[in-house]
Amino acid sequence: MIQLENVCKEYSAGMPAVRNINLHIKEGEFVFIVGNSGVGKTTLFRLLLKEIEPTSGKIVIAGQELSKIKRRKLPDFRKNIGVVFQDFRLLKEYNVYENIAFAQRVVQTPTRTIKREVPRALSMVGLADKYKSFPDQLSGGEQQRVAIARALINKPQILIADEPTGNLDPQNSWDIMQLLEEVNANNGTTIIVVTHNREIVDRMKKRVIHMDHGEIINDVDEGGYFHEA
Amino acid sequence: MRLSAFFYVLKQGVKNIFRHKLFSLASVATMITCIFLFGTIYAMVTNVNHMVMTAEESVGITVFFNEGLSEKEIQKIGEEIQAIDAVSEIHFVSAQEAWEDYKSRYFAENENLSEGFEEDNPLANSANYQVMLSDVSQQAKVTEQIGNIIGVRRVNSSQDLANTLTGVNSLLMYMSIAVIGLLLVVSVFLISNTISMGVAVRSEEIAIMKLMGAKNSFVRAPFLIEGMLLGAVGAIVPLAVLYLLYGKVIAIVLHRYSILSNLLQFLPVNQVFRSLAPLSLIMGIFVGFAGSFISIRRHLKV
Ligand SMILES: Nc1ncnc2c1ncn2[C@@H]1O[C@H](COP(=O)(O)OP(=O)(O)OP(=O)(O)O)[C@@H](O)[C@H]1O
Ligand SMILES: [Mg+2]
Numbered sequence: 397m398i399q400l401e402n403v404c405k406e407y408s409a410g411m412p413a414v415r416n417i418n419l420h421i422k423e424g425e426f427v428f429i430v431g432n433s434g435v436g437k438t439t440l441f442r443l444l445l446k447e448i449e450p451t452s453g454k455i456v457i458a459g460q461e462l463s464k465i466k467r468r469k470l471p472d473f474r475k476n477i478g479v480v481f482q483d484f485r486l487l488k489e490y491n492v493y494e495n496i497a498f499a500q501r502v503v504q505t506p507t508r509t510i511k512r513e514v515p516r517a518l519s520m521v522g523l524a525d526k527y528k529s530f531p532d533q534l535s536g537g538e539q540q541r542v543a544i545a546r547a548l549i550n551k552p553q554i555l556i557a558d559e560p561t562g563n564l565d566p567q568n569s570w571d572i573m574q575l576l577e578e579v580n581a582n583n584g585t586t587i588i589v590v591t592h593n594r595e596i597v598d599r600m601k602k603r604v605i606h607m608d609h610g611e612i613i614n615d616v617d618e619g620g621y622f623h624e625a
Numbered sequence: 626m627r628l629s630a631f632f633y634v635l636k637q638g639v640k641n642i643f644r645h646k647l648f649s650l651a652s653v654a655t656m657i658t659c660i661f662l663f664g665t666i667y668a669m670v671t672n673v674n675h676m677v678m679t680a681e682e683s684v685g686i687t688v689f690f691n692e693g694l695s696e697k698e699i700q701k702i703g704e705e706i707q708a709i710d711a712v713s714e715i716h717f718v719s720a721q722e723a724w725e726d727y728k729s730r731y732f733a734e735n736e737n738l739s740e741g742f743e744e745d746n747p748l749a750n751s752a753n754y755q756v757m758l759s760d761v762s763q764q765a766k767v768t769e770q771i772g773n774i775i776g777v778r779r780v781n782s783s784q785d786l787a788n789t790l791t792g793v794n795s796l797l798m799y800m801s802i803a804v805i806g807l808l809l810v811v812s813v814f815l816i817s818n819t820i821s822m823g824v825a826v827r828s829e830e831i832a833i834m835k836l837m838g839a840k841n842s843f844v845r846a847p848f849l850i851e852g853m854l855l856g857a858v859g860a861i862v863p864l865a866v867l868y869l870l871y872g873k874v875i876a877i878v879l880h881r882y883s884i885l886s887n888l889l890q891f892l893p894v895n896q897v898f899r900s901l902a903p904l905s906l907i908m909g910i911f912v913g914f915a916g917s918f919i920s921i922r923r924h925l926k927v
Binding site: 447469471472473474475477479485487488489490499501502503504506507546606 | 627629630633645773829830833834835836837838839841843927
């Protein structure tokens with residue numbers, strides 16, 4: 397489903413944010429990416445979304461080589477990927493309902509369907525009563541849950557979530573992880589989660605990819621947060 | 626685009642105007658200035674053009690005949706003149722009429738002074754054709770052609786006036802094309818600049834939309850609708866102001882230059898606006914569209 401070969405990314409010459417990444421993630425897998433701040437996790441996600449181009453190397457997602465996707469075809473490619481951004485990136489001018497509905501507007505879902513599915517997604521993340529609030533009227537954790545609902549509403553083939561529980565208390569974090577696991581199990585969605593939450597990683601027993609200085613230094617099935625190499 | 630998507634985009638376009646009041650206001654103000662200028666120039670040009678045309682219509686050629694021609698011969702000359710392309714109208718003035726006209730012009734105040742001439746028309750030989758041209762620039766040619774007709778004694782024309790009018794006419798046309806073209810370019814530039822500021826504020830929003838898989842057309846549509854609506858408002862306001870001012874300005878001009886009142890033939894306000902209103906509206910909407918289109922292009926490259 398996701399294949400990276402010798403991928404490097406330098407924002408400025410001589411300072412690679414990500415280097416020599418070789419990675420294969422199968423369809424329906426659930427993967428954690430861990431590592432200290434600044435090791436290139438978000439950069440890796442931006443590469444997967446084709447938000448930025450790799451300096452060298454090849455990325456293939458769902459059979460498509462990213463560098464060969466035409467600008468006109470980019471929307472169709474991105475529709476298949478649900479994203480939870482590290483900084484949420486909610487639309488400030490839209491309320492919670494519209495923020496989530498937006499993901500469906502973009503793919504031109506009929507309004508009737510939107511009216512049915514958005515409330516469902518909202519109650520799924522426990523925000524049914526906040527649908528009229530604007531992002532700046534929400535707590536960090538609430539914004540995060542809106543972002544998760546938005547990423548999931550189109551039932552994407554792939555979900556990439558950059559620290560989706562960074563602002564949540566242990567109980568809420570666990571609930572969200574359960575939700576992701578359910579989506580993974582029921583829809584076969586391939587899920588990649590960046591997290592600093594040791595407890596969750598240890599408890600979930602999933603594949604764990606450990607990054608350091610832009611490189612993958614460890615990749616273990618059913619791993620824990622820290623794994624001596 | 627689906628109907629529901631269309632309504633959504635329309636709604637967003639309208640909402641955006643109110644979300645970003647300051648930028649909307651700035652754009653509309655720019656547009657109002659441009660369209661107001663355009664309207665003023667347009668009204669002036671059409672009026673001057675109208676005056677020139679009116680003057681043109683009164684520039685005629687007078688054709689006198691050889692002495693002692695029969696009525697039939699004169700009629701034949703009339704037919705030959707009529708056959709010339711640029712001739713729009715021809716009118717026979719008998720010696721009697723010519724005299725009456727002369728009298729009314731020069732003895733208007735004291736009719737009795739002319740009584741001495743009554744028996745013996747001093748203008749006995751002055752029966753003539755008044756020839757009107759459809760195109761005043763053809764005057765020289767037509768004058769020559771008529772002069773060549775057998776039986777014609779003399780052709781009077783006012784070549785200077787005809788030349789001046791033709792000159793004024795084409796100068797006016799070039800000037801108005803130049804000014805309107807310039808205004809169009811300037812307003813697209815100004816509007817796109819103003820809209821650019823509004824778009825820059827929303828570049829993050831646009832980036833998010835694109836990362837979520839929005840098509841360019843979907844991201845662009847609300848901005849285009851916003852631009853066109855602002856353009857329409859920016860055209861309607863100055864049109865309304867011009868409509869109200871038009872009559873007042875004319876009244877002032879006529880009062881100030883009352884001596885020239887029969888030269889200053891102004892068009893009625895409705896006649897000017899019949900073409901000015903749709904033109905301005907189209908221009909406003911086009912400029913709003915083009916301005917939005919240009920300024921959003923840079924931000925779509927996510
Ligand atoms: N837009 C950018 N321009 C230049 N350098 C950047 C840019 N974004 C990130 N970097 C650099 O690339 C490196 C990797 O950044 P990245 O955001 O991928 O880290 P991260 O693993 O996501 O960290 P964190 O856990 O703090 O989110 C960092 O050294 C960072 O300074
Ligand atoms: Mg990061």
